Amino acid sequence: xxxxxxxxxxxxxxxxxxxxxxxxxxxxxxxxxxxxxxxxxxxxxxxxxxxxxxxxxxxxxxxxxxxxxxxxxxxxxxxxxxxxxxxxxxxxxxxxxxxxxxxxxxxxxxxxxxxxxxxxxxxxxxxxxxxxxxxxxxxxxxxxxxxxxxxxxxxxxxxx
Amino acid sequence: xxxxxxxxxxxxxxxxxxxxxxxxxxxxxxxxxxxxxxxxxxxxxxxxxxxxxxxxxxxxxxxxxxxxxxxxxxxxxxxxxxxxxxxxxxxxxxxxxxxxxxxxxxxxxxxxxxxxxxxxxxxxxxxxxxxxxxxxxxxxxxxxxxxxxxxxxxxxxxxxxxxxxxxxxxxxxxxxxxxxxxxxxxxxxxxxxxxxxxxxxx
Numbered sequence: 339x340x341x342x343x344x345x346x347x348x349x350x351x352x353x354x355x356x357x358x359x360x361x362x363x364x365x366x367x368x369x370x371x372x373x374x375x376x377x378x379x380x381x382x383x384x385x386x387x388x389x390x391x392x393x394x395x396x397x398x399x400x401x402x403x404x405x406x407x408x409x410x411x412x413x414x415x416x417x418x419x420x421x422x423x424x425x426x427x428x429x430x431x432x433x434x435x436x437x438x439x440x441x442x443x444x445x446x447x448x449x450x451x452x453x454x455x456x457x458x459x460x461x462x463x464x465x466x467x468x469x470x471x472x473x474x475x476x477x478x479x480x481x482x483x484x485x486x487x488x489x490x491x492x493x494x495x496x497x498x
Numbered sequence: 499x500x501x502x503x504x505x506x507x508x509x510x511x512x513x514x515x516x517x518x519x520x521x522x523x524x525x526x527x528x529x530x531x532x533x534x535x536x537x538x539x540x541x542x543x544x545x546x547x548x549x550x551x552x553x554x555x556x557x558x559x560x561x562x563x564x565x566x567x568x569x570x571x572x573x574x575x576x577x578x579x580x581x582x583x584x585x586x587x588x589x590x591x592x593x594x595x596x597x598x599x600x601x602x603x604x605x606x607x608x609x610x611x612x613x614x615x616x617x618x619x620x621x622x623x624x625x626x627x628x629x630x631x632x633x634x635x636x637x638x639x640x641x642x643x644x645x646x647x648x649x650x651x652x653x654x655x656x657x658x659x660x661x662x663x664x665x666x667x668x669x670x671x672x673x674x675x676x677x678x679x680x681x682x683x684x685x686x687x688x689x690x691x692x693x694x695x696x697x698x699x700x
Contacts, residue, residue, distance in 0.1 A: 377662060406662055418581060418584070435665045442674075444589065444674070444675075445654055445674075446589045446674030446675070447660075447661040447672065447673045447674070448586055448670075448671075449671040449672065449673070450670055451670050451693065452665050452667065452668050452669075466670055469581075469584040469586050471583070471584075
């Protein structure tokens, strides 16, 4: 076996190894939902209620009705983003629903698709991608309320 | 006693790892959109863009036949790393484009009726004295909704609230104002795409 053949075979092995290294080389944008905040829905600021409490990696709704959690994120560069969310319902028919939204400087919005679950265990969802040439990106979730020992919750959002 | 093959295997693995990282570094990065849309005008045979494995597998004779190629220009490099613009990048233009697509869209009566019922039911909860739904109309692939706000404050509030209260609609959408210039009308238009599909975006 010549030296060239050896180098060629090692290169093929190197390609295989490269496929095993994406996490260490690639850039990822992912954040816990505990950076999010409740979106006020009451007519008066005095009626705003803190329903979300962070528990580990979970941002859980401790109120008795659905509440909106907004998770605004920092965009590293303007491009088309693949979007994922991980969240759970409370095991009843009342679902948790999440949707990424692009906000323009003029106040307009572009909506990705909304995905729902009633499962009381976390599931990961992939939304349709959004092109974001300017403005902001936020993940907005209508989170199911507390039901017995279960609570609707959002774990993390991902944009890459 | 340590078998003789262990240091050889270790050396191969270290070498393979180093080559893998070198290959990964030399391979040109492509944006996601460039892969699924038209290819960019970049000279793929430029020496600086060749991965290591390509150079190794070439025979010397083939390497001599290939004339030297100039390196990609600065403009070409920029084109390689940037995505082409999308229609949705400018929301006003995109709104007008979707309006044209909507007017030319085909019909699917069964889905249209179900979608209009769903939209009217969901939007009834967001109507207020300051915001009214003027029209809901669906075609085969999307629905168009027109809103009228009482004043500029109500318009801005509605643009903020509507996307956050549209969880009843599973599909994609856009929501933006459509106030005719030179008038004091405060109108909002929304296009809601059919669930399971993306809105056309060039």
